[in-house]
Amino acid sequence: MSPVDVNQTETIIRFSRRQLWGVLIIMIALTINYSVRMFHPDYEHAVGVLYVVFIVVFIVVFGGASSRIKWGAQETKQAISVLENDELRKFACAKAFRNGFFIQLLYPAACAFALLALGIADPWPLVVGSSTWLGFVTFIASVLWYDR
Known part of the structure; x- marks a missing residue:
């Protein structure tokens, strides 16, 4: 594997870990939102507004594709196949x-x-x-x- 492939593989690993952290954070935020709505119904509107803001920030920070990953390129396909077979x-x-x-x-x-x-x-x-x-x-x- 050339150094470019290793760099591309590391970039894909960091990107996938960032996405997993994002999923974990959103699941915990959903739980906090549901718990507050269930146990403190008077805070429902404030939590709903904060929740929408959190979702927008989450999508911007975690949802954007990494600019260093060349999606569709041959080296990216090879790096993904190496990761799948690890x-x-x-x-x-x-x-x-x-x-x-x-x-x-x-x-x-x-x-x-x-x-x-x-x-x-x-x-x-x-x-x-x-x-x-x-x-x-x-x-x-x-x-x-x-x-x-």
Whole structure:
């Protein structure tokens, strides 16, 4: 691999990590927004305005394509194929998937006892939604942790 390919590969890795951090931040922001709306309904309008501003800033900072990546060029295609065939990245994704899967298996049991104690009438939508969210966030955080 030439130095240009290594540089292009590193640029793509940094770009993909930035996108994963962005997804993780937006998922946590959605959770904070939902929690504030659920527990403090009088702050709903202020949180909604801040949320829209956050989304716009997020799209500008994390959503723009990297200007140093030559999308569609042959060297970019080669760098992406090298990244797709990297065994350490595949292993990191497998470990991250395992972490998210086990969290999704263990969380509903723990959540069921907590919701029984709170006396919520119909807890299944809350359990399923929060379990899916927690498994996804665990997967993304694990990918960022293992793929360093």
